[in-house]
Amino acid sequence: MSIVDESARGSSRSPGISYQELLDTDTHAVPDELRVESPRHFGSADISAQRYTSRTWHEKEVQHVWSRAWQFACREEHIPDVGDYVVYDIVRHSFVIVRTAPDTIKAYWNSCLHRGRQLKDFDGHCEGEIRCPFHGFAWDLDGKFKRAPADWDFPTLATRADAGDFQLPEARVATWQGFVFINPDLDAPHFADWVGEGLGHFDRWDLASRYVEAHVAKVIECNWKISQEAFCEAYHADTTHPVTAKYLGNPNSQVDVWDNCSRVITPAGTASPSLWYDVDPDEMMRAMMDTRVDEETPFEIPDGDSCRRVAASAARDRWRPIVGDLADLWSDSEMIDNFDYTIFPNFHPWGSFNRIVYRFRPNGDDHRTSIMEVFLLSPFAGDRPPPAPVHWLGPDESFTDAPELGMIGKIFNQDLANMAKVQQGLESSKKGAVTLSDYMESKVRWLHHKLDAWISLGEASGSLDSEVAVEL
Numbered sequence: 001m002s003i004v005d006e007s008a009r010g011s012s013r014s015p016g017i018s019y020q021e022l023l024d025t026d027t028h029a030v031p032d033e034l035r036v037e038s039p040r041h042f043g044s045a046d047i048s049a050q051r052y053t054s055r056t057w058h059e060k061e062v063q064h065v066w067s068r069a070w071q072f073a074c075r076e077e078h079i080p081d082v083g084d085y086v087v088y089d090i091v092r093h094s095f096v097i098v099r100t101a102p103d104t105i106k107a108y109w110n111s112c113l114h115r116g117r118q119l120k121d122f123d124g125h126c127e128g129e130i131r132c133p134f135h136g137f138a139w140d141l142d143g144k145f146k147r148a149p150a151d152w153d154f155p156t157l158a159t160r161a162d163a164g165d166f167q168l169p170e171a172r173v174a175t176w177q178g179f180v181f182i183n184p185d186l187d188a189p190h191f192a193d194w195v196g197e198g199l200g201h202f203d204r205w206d207l208a209s210r211y212v213e214a215h216v217a218k219v220i221e222c223n224w225k226i227s228q229e230a231f232c233e234a235y236h237a238d239t240t241h242p243v244t245a246k247y248l249g250n251p252n253s254q255v256d257v258w259d260n261c262s263r264v265i266t267p268a269g270t271a272s273p274s275l276w277y278d279v280d281p282d283e284m285m286r287a288m289m290d291t292r293v294d295e296e297t298p299f300e301i302p303d304g305d306s307c308r309r310v311a312a313s314a315a316r317d318r319w320r321p322i323v324g325d326l327a328d329l330w331s332d333s334e335m336i337d338n339f340d341y342t343i344f345p346n347f348h349p350w351g352s353f354n355r356i357v358y359r360f361r362p363n364g365d366d367h368r369t370s371i372m373e374v375f376l377l378s379p380f381a382g383d384r385p386p387p388a389p390v391h392w393l394g395p396d397e398s399f400t401d402a403p404e405l406g407m408i409g410k411i412f413n414q415d416l417a418n419m420a421k422v423q424q425g426l427e428s429s430k431k432g433a434v435t436l437s438d439y440m441e442s443k444v445r446w447l448h449h450k451l452d453a454w455i456s457l458g459e460a461s462g463s464l465d466s467e468v469a470v471e472l
């Protein structure tokens with residue numbers, strides 16, 4: 001398959017009101033971050049189903065993507081004190097992310113240099129040293145070898161330790177907006193430089209000043225890309241989440257793609273153009289607020305006013321006690337629209353007051369199951385609350401078994417109904433390929449464009465150039 005990278009939008013256009021046209025009606029100043037448009041047209045070729053089903057493709061991702069990509073490992077607030085650590089697993093590998101000094105975080109390969117036992121099984125705290133539970137080899141927090149029991153039986157150990165042989169091997173670490181990233185590739189470019197355009201939008205939204213109010217994880221019975229792609233486009237929403245068509249302009253979403261960052265902005269307080277009837281403002285508000293039939297509409301909409309403006313005003317009232325002046329400075333769009341960003345390959349911080357952050361990854365080394373995680377990052381007033389512990393949902397539990405997710409648990413369950421079925425459908429596909437739209441699903445195509453580039457160039461030379469079109 002050939003993927004053509006053209007820096008231009010294809011001919012497709014939704015018949016509805018565009019996001020940019022809605023911005024023209026905003027009651028507050030609209031920042032440049034929202035005015036920028038970066039459509040990318042990658043052609044209309046099909047994508048092979050084997051990318052989701054084959055072990056061979058998985059092995060390529062293990063070798064050329066997960067071993068070299070920056071990946072979100074934890075939040076800084078998960079390891080506030082020196083000696084705190086988090087275990088981060090990705091495919092066959094595991095890393096221990098440790099705060100080694102008040103302003104230093106390191107990531108070590110989670111494998112003892114004696115006989116290889118994992119150094120840490122769970123997140124926790126170590127007092128002054130990292131000690132293996134098998135025979136007791138120990139290292140200082142900075143990775144320097146410290147001691148081994150009965151070291152008289154290791155006559156070369158001291159010499160080798162002096163030579164640096166027993167220093168714990170590290171991965172690279174970067175922090176951004178309170179997130180901690182690791183990269184197994186010690187030669188990787190700096191995280192922020194590598195992500196490039198799009199990342200700076202978050203300077204305005206300052207996710208460092210949020211805390212993890214909820215953290216929910218679930219194993220999904222499908223390849224990690226199927227899980228991720230279920231949350232990468234708004235095209236599915238009119239069908240999978242039909243109620244949202246009353247208050248979200250799903251097909252009018254704006255899709256922007258830069259190099260290693262992309263986004264979908266879905267406007268709220270505007271109906272989908274796929275509806276065959278007009279939605280009156282009161283009905284739109286009831287749908288937006290998930291109001292039951294026996295409940296009053298929570299916000300009255302004066303004659304001549306719009307659901308979009310009243311909802312933005314209500315959001316300002318809700319956030320003002322926590323964020324102060326910001327609530328009156330930011331645009332209506334930032335109050336109510338959805339800003340779904342993706343940093344290649346699998347990190348999804350939402351912008352503005354949306355609290356969602358997703359992470360999707362293979363479930364260990366199994367390419368037919370994946371781990372989906374949802375973090376809710378919330379603003380807070382006063383002292384930083386402790387981060388919520390991860391809430392793992394069991395195989396028979398759904399997202400509504402995590403009440404901390406609120407009404408989005410219901411939405412996720414609608415997505416959940418598709419994901420394993422996509423895997424099953426692709427496993428038995430006669431066609432053997434998926435067909436993507438040119439614009440609305442261009443963020444999905446971007447992911448495959450990037451994977452192509454990483455895998456092909458990794459196989460060819462070990463060098464990376466994401467802008468080169470490749471053959472699959």
Ligand code: FES
Pocket residue numbers: 112113114115116117132133134135136137
């Ligand atoms: S395997 Fe770690 S001390 Fe033996």
Ligand SMILES: [Fe+2]
Pocket residue numbers: 230231236237240241411415
């Ligand atoms: Fe969805």
